[in-house]
Amino acid sequence: MSSVIKVDIPEKSYEITVAPGSLDQLGAKMAGLKLGKKVLLVSNPMIFKHYGERAIASLQNAGFEVVHYNLPPGERYKTLNSIQKIYDVALENRLERSSTMVALGGGVVGDMTGFAAATWLRGINVVQVPTSLLAMVDSSVGGKTGVNHPQGKNLIGAFHQPSLVLIDPEVLKTLPAREFRAGMAEVIKYGVIWDAELFTQLERSKHLDQLRYVKSDLINYILTHSCQAKADVVSKDEKESGLRAILNYGHTIGHAVESLTNYRLFKHGEAVGIGMVAAGEIAVKLGLWQQTDTERQNTIIKKAGLPTQLPADLDIAELIDALQLDKKVKSGKVRFVLPTQIGEVKVTDEVPTDTINQVLAEMKT
């Protein structure tokens, strides 16, 4: 099975390929894209150990000259300092405007490689080979790149579209289970905001919490539909002027929960799980969504092994303060994405603080 999703945006269109075993096709796929000979493969030591050699062999077989560089692993190294190291390697190996950086890794590697490619020689090619579920369904699609400022996540960044996104579901085998579940949160999100059929497929699966219990056909389906959902949204709104906001479903409260727990207690996807539960309940309270639909959503979130409740010791007043600090706040009003039916949401900044308060109080363990 192999699916291709076309992403069409002004100036550049590119393809997302989802195909088991496709890691070995990386070079061949890139060979069709009129890229220069030189490739800088960026990864991290762990991921490189699993997949680096296969990626390089595939690139070399297709005639590319490959150098590689491993970033130290983890969000903590998602800094301008790491970017400078990529620049140094690019310079040492005389990358040219026609050269390509290939990101082999999760969202951290993808975001940093994307940013380095966006800003080296004012922009060279980048190919995304995402290896985490989150990177496959979310960060590798849409052209956002990002680097952290000591005082805030992804404050530095650029929009830079990849020349190709190559997704090999088989590499998920080595992904830690908790990372798999965190990625599943974004998949569920697409079901709620955009793709009712994807939602139904998730509902039908007995398991969603570990790769080995999920049928490989369903994994391919999930990847294809999630990428298609994201591609649909970003094609219609490349630079976040409007529609793209719906991708923040579950993220408003999710971000506040992450930040209040110092990014330690929850993974991003776990916080998004909690955020979707909260948004669903708010929508019900405002009469926008049906109780039965919010329950269906919450059942899937639980099945994916994601949390649906707030820690007992979390201070709700502080959580509401944190909402106000969110990047997406416009002139003091908190913007929410709320479901109206499975597969459809609306964006609103008309949520009474009382309602938020009440919903959050009910979500305490």
Place this chain on the structure above:
Amino acid sequence: MSSVIKVDIPEKSYEITVAPGSLDQLGAKMAGLKLGKKVLLVSNPMIFKHYGERAIASLQNAGFEVVHYNLPPGERYKTLNSIQKIYDVALENRLERSSTMVALGGGVVGDMTGFAAATWLRGINVVQVPTSLLAMVDSSVGGKTGVNHPQGKNLIGAFHQPSLVLIDPEVLKTLPAREFRAGMAEVIKYGVIWDAELFTQLERSKHLDQLRYVKSDLINYILTHSCQAKADVVSKDEKESGLRAILNYGHTIGHAVESLTNYRLFKHGEAVGIGMVAAGEIAVKLGLWQQTDTERQNTIIKKAGLPTQLPADLDIAELIDALQLDKKVKSGKVRFVLPTQIGEVKVTDEVPTDTINQVLAEMKT
């Protein structure tokens, strides 16, 4: 007198205003552009001393909230480190996606402010208020931004179009004469590559080497026509796929001369003067251009007080080696922009090394 040049590129179009005294209109002009309230004005201490307060007053009168930051002056500080300081100020003052950075300064301030704006929150607005002749006719138009890598100029950068370019010729009064002449080199370039009428006007002026000897009408004409030339070229080729290469007229040998003299002996514009003389002579030797035209060009270059000869101790073999290292080299061949008549050039990588050698040897003092 006031001229407006419209720059039309996909996704964004903007205006270049050339008008004496327009610094005081900065706020009013920006008020029409649907920008957010917050403005970060970036300059350097010297330029800020001359024009900072007027710029800020104008912005505040139009209702903007203004903070300002001075970069340390000089190319030596055109580093990622300086960019990080701009980020810090942006964060401290909570710049939002709708906020604007205003670059008040020469090409160094403009390039760095542009890069910071391109990469803060994945791109916020930037307004260019160029204060050097070079920045007015060249760096502020076209959306290129750049930062130096310890081992090479402008290796880091992004394309980011301004929302407005505001040119007030009166600020040139405080520009050192040598900087004025360096900027004039780019003006002469537009005459040769694109605008025969501009060339004729330059020919007619008795002086070109100091602002006070050049009629203010001619200054306005020069600014308008130069910006129009650059805008024409970049509109047709936003990302340097083809036509834009002609803007490198005089720059191939110019860059090599700069680099071989360690960026100390010549200002960029001076090296471009030498480069244009060389390119003209090469074109004549290849039968592309007439001897009389190259002489007309060289007369203007001299009138602008720019050098037309190579230093006696420069090693021509080394110069030819340096050409090979230029960013614009494709697969080992040096790409030249050569005039075919006043106002027209062609791009070629078919220049025999012998010809280059011969021309350079003849240009020794």
